[in-house]
Amino acid sequence: MNAFRAILVKDLRLLARRRGGFLSTFAVGAIIMLMASLSGEASPESLARRGASAFWMGLFLGSTLLLSDSFEAEHKDGAQRALILLGASPTAFFYAKALANFVALLTAGLLLTPVAVALFGLAPSPLGGLGVLILGTLSLSAPGTLFTALVSESDKRHLLLPVIMFPLVVPVLVTVVQSTLLLTFGDPMGQTGAWMALLGVFALLHWLLDGALYGRAVD
Amino acid sequence: MALLTGSNGSGKTTLIGCLSTSLVPDYGSGSVDGLDLVVDRDQIRKKIATLTHPAGFYGGLSPRENLRLTDTLLGLQRHSLIDSLLDRVGLAARKDIALDAFSSGMKQRFALARLALVRREFILLDEPETHLDSQGLRLLTEMIAEWKSAGAAIVCATHAPERFRDVASQQIRLISGRPEETEAGA
Numbered sequence: 581m582n583a584f585r586a587i588l589v590k591d592l593r594l595l596a597r598r599r600g601g602f603l604s605t606f607a608v609g610a611i612i613m614l615m616a617s618l619s620g621e622a623s624p625e626s627l628a629r630r631g632a633s634a635f636w637m638g639l640f641l642g643s644t645l646l647l648s649d650s651f652e653a654e655h656k657d658g659a660q661r662a663l664i665l666l667g668a669s670p671t672a673f674f675y676a677k678a679l680a681n682f683v684a685l686l687t688a689g690l691l692l693t694p695v696a697v698a699l700f701g702l703a704p705s706p707l708g709g710l711g712v713l714i715l716g717t718l719s720l721s722a723p724g725t726l727f728t729a730l731v732s733e734s735d736k737r738h739l740l741l742p743v744i745m746f747p748l749v750v751p752v753l754v755t756v757v758q759s760t761l762l763l764t765f766g767d768p769m770g771q772t773g774a775w776m777a778l779l780g781v782f783a784l785l786h787w788l789l790d791g792a793l794y795g796r797a798v799d
Numbered sequence: 800m801a802l803l804t805g806s807n808g809s810g811k812t813t814l815i816g817c818l819s820t821s822l823v824p825d826y827g828s829g830s831v832d833g834l835d836l837v838v839d840r841d842q843i844r845k846k847i848a849t850l851t852h853p854a855g856f857y858g859g860l861s862p863r864e865n866l867r868l869t870d871t872l873l874g875l876q877r878h879s880l881i882d883s884l885l886d887r888v889g890l891a892a893r894k895d896i897a898l899d900a901f902s903s904g905m906k907q908r909f910a911l912a913r914l915a916l917v918r919r920e921f922i923l924l925d926e927p928e929t930h931l932d933s934q935g936l937r938l939l940t941e942m943i944a945e946w947k948s949a950g951a952a953i954v955c956a957t958h959a960p961e962r963f964r965d966v967a968s969q970q971i972r973l974i975s976g977r978p979e980e981t982e983a984g985a
Contacts, residue, residue, distance in 0.1 A: 582871055582872075582874065583871065583872050586868055590857065590860065590864075590868055593859075593860070594857065594859045594860070597859050598859055653857055653858070653859055656853070657854060657898075657906075658851070658853035658854065658855040659855055659856055661821065661855060662851075662854070662855020663855070665820065665821055665844055665847075665849060665855075666844065666848070666873065666917060667845050667873070
């Protein structure tokens with residue numbers, strides 16, 4: 581537990597000091613939403629529907645920059661490798677890094693929310709919206725941490741990461757977009773609970789399986 | 800203490816990598832203290848400390864933060880020892896500045912402090928003299944002598960074996976990954 585806490589504090593400290601990845605995530609998300617808002621029909625419903633997809637796609641693509649930045653700190657001077665060689669647990673590294681990445685993605689998502697409201701009028705119920713944002717970013721941060729570890733030593737990691745990660749997170753993206761739309765336009769059939777539960781299952785599976793695979797990815 | 804010498808590409812760093820369990824041998828077998836390099840690597844890792852390139856630190860953290868992280872991961876909290884080690888390697892005045900701002904020589908001094916903090920029974924050094932000035936080189940030989948007298952077994956890959964003649968007991972020259980000759984030393 582001490583190792584997990586120490587690595588988490590280190591990751592949050594580095595995140596606070598190196599704001600480049602975090603700002604890039606926000607910028608990419610905002611640009612994708614801006615482009616989506618300028619294309620297609622301008623009716624309020626059409627805008628809001630496009631907005632849900634653009635918000636999550638922007639957050640996903642932006643997250644790849646943040647994740648790459650977080651692993652650059654591990655690989656640039658061989659830090660994570662050196663600590664694992666001293667006997668530090670790769671599992672502690674995974675859960676601490678995934679949690680730090682979750683905090684960063686959730687913050688980026690919260691900052692992008694007013695942009696989505698302004699551009700698309702996308703306004704789900706606050707509590708439900710926060711729930712989807714938490715479950716969605718949990719479901720992105722765990723596989724993001726694992727896949728970034730896999731590609732982080734490649735010179736082309738910025739290109740590889742979204743290409744490799746996208747097929748795996750398609751079910752998550754479909755689920756979060758659907759949940760966001762139900763929370764925005766109402767839910768006469770009472771489906772929101774089922775979609776949220778599915779999102780919870782994705783998050784749980786990723787946090788369990790990706791944690792078990794991380795040791796093989798970095799060692 | 801054994802010195803590993805040989806030209807560039809002779810296999811010194813690869814051998815250090817295999818002994819540290821950072822690399823898995825493509826063929827053949829080896830052991831450290833009777834422990835198999837592949838099967839028992841987790842146990843081996845608890846017995847060895849390495850100084851390699853890159854030196855293994857977070858550039859966005861200060862030397863003190865890096866050493867405290869290492870210490871915590873070892874299950875320890877030796878704050879006063881960390882401060883005294885940073886003082887010894889000449890980094891006391893910069894202990895709270897991020898390592899990214901350091902020169903290569905200062906980073907190598909930090910790596911020495913971390914090695915001294917970890918202090919294990921087997922120490923692997925890969926060209927430890929790199930980037931060090933004359934004062935840093937004196938510090939390096941002093942520390943090696945201390946570790947040796949405390950009973951540590953040391954393997955040191957180097958292009959400057961003459962610097963370590965006083966403390967080394969064996970020199971192994973590698974050619975294409977194989978030992979060419981063994982010399983008795985001091």
